[in-house]
Amino acid sequence: MNDQTIRIVLAGPRGKMGSEAVKMVAETKNFELIAAVDSRNNGKQLKDLEGVLPLEVPVYDDLEDCLIANECDVLIDLTTPETGRKHMEIAFRHGVRPVVGTTGFSDQDVTELSQIANEKRLGAVIAPNFAVGAVLMMKFSQMAAKYFQDVEIIEQHHDQKLDAPSGTAVKTAQMITQNRDEKHQGHPDEKETIQGVRGGSIEGIRIHSVRLPGLVAHQEVLFGGEGQTLTIRHDSINRASFMPGVKLAVETVMKLDTLVYGLENIID
Ligand SMILES: NC(=O)c1ccc[n+]([C@@H]2O[C@H](COP(=O)([O-])OP(=O)(O)OC[C@H]3O[C@@H](n4cnc5c(N)ncnc54)[C@H](O)[C@@H]3O)[C@@H](O)[C@H]2O)c1
Numbered sequence: 184m185n186d187q188t189i190r191i192v193l194a195g196p197r198g199k200m201g202s203e204a205v206k207m208v209a210e211t212k213n214f215e216l217i218a219a220v221d222s223r224n225n226g227k228q229l230k231d232l233e234g235v236l237p238l239e240v241p242v243y244d245d246l247e248d249c250l251i252a253n254e255c256d257v258l259i260d261l262t263t264p265e266t267g268r269k270h271m272e273i274a275f276r277h278g279v280r281p282v283v284g285t286t287g288f289s290d291q292d293v294t295e296l297s298q299i300a301n302e303k304r305l306g307a308v309i310a311p312n313f314a315v316g317a318v319l320m321m322k323f324s325q326m327a328a329k330y331f332q333d334v335e336i337i338e339q340h341h342d343q344k345l346d347a348p349s350g351t352a353v354k355t356a357q358m359i360t361q362n363r364d365e366k367h368q369g370h371p372d373e374k375e376t377i378q379g380v381r382g383g384s385i386e387g388i389r390i391h392s393v394r395l396p397g398l399v400a401h402q403e404v405l406f407g408g409e410g411q412t413l414t415i416r417h418d419s420i421n422r423a424s425f426m427p428g429v430k431l432a433v434e435t436v437m438k439l440d441t442l443v444y445g446l447e448n449i450i451d
């Protein structure tokens with residue numbers, strides 16, 4: 184597999200992540216961008232689209248049509264949760280392995296998509312965060328949860344983000360729950376005088392979502408214990424930070440025959 188060309192179709196090429204991923208694919212030896220799927224611009228080429236590397240790569244507005252017309256190995260999806268879910272099902276039907284950075288999937292989505300991957304014996308990766316530093320933040324948080332039962336997550340993203348909480352915050356909380364029993368944190372008689380001010384909750388872990396222009400993707404995991412606190416923080420200051428993870432996922436998915444949820448499961 185090492186020297187074999189991996190033929191890629193990318194959904195969402197005009198997006199903030201998608202346009203960066205187009206560059207990464209174009210610059211990577213053994214990766215070939217066969218086609219792109221955009222909600223508009225059917226029949227055009229990537230070079231006709233604003234803000235995208237000027238490549239002679241055909242654009243389709245429908246993944247099914249794209250995969251009927253082109254033989255591909257991997258779908259990279261960086262769109263929206265509804266589209267990402269639909270795209271994964273189409274990719275599986277065509278024997279194409281999905282690598283999905285799109286966030287906002289429910290637990291049920293992940294379970295159902297895993298079942299399809301198992302039935303088809305096809306590899307797939309859903310990674311809420313492709314930045315290696317973010318993966319380490321999640322792993323360190325999981326480790327710390329063994330010693331600190333009280334934890335809150337503050338995630339901060341740009342104000343164009345559609346989903347809240349972030350996929351990273353949800354994954355972090357899920358990983359922490361593997362090392363921590365469900366716990367209602369704070370005072371038992373605590374009352375919110377402004378609704379929502381204490382954030383959302385996954386098994387008692389509070390998640391607070393901040394959305395502001397100027398931000399990219401940032402998260403703090405705060406642990407509290409007797410006389411001490413521990414803060415684990417990660418910052419992505421640009422979207423190039425995600426690209427080594429996307430590249431690794433594309434290479435790895437070719438060797439998988441099941442769905443992997445989280446980059447931590449494929450990183451050494
Ligand atoms: N996993 C990670 O590391 C990571 C990092 C950044 C963003 N994300 C996630 O990736 C997704 C995209 O983020 P973004 O900041 O690039 O968003 P964006 O809004 O800049 O881009 C999304 C793109 O998807 C396109 N799109 C929407 N519906 C489509 C359809 N039906 N067919 C084809 N294209 C369609 C839009 O036209 C847009 O260009 C989000 O879910 C975000 O949370 C994940």
Ligand SMILES: O=C(O)C1=N[C@H](C(=O)O)CCC1
Nearest residue numbers: 286311312344349350351400
């Ligand atoms: O920009 C976004 O949107 C991001 N979303 C991911 C999430 O929801 O966790 C990760 C980083 C950027």
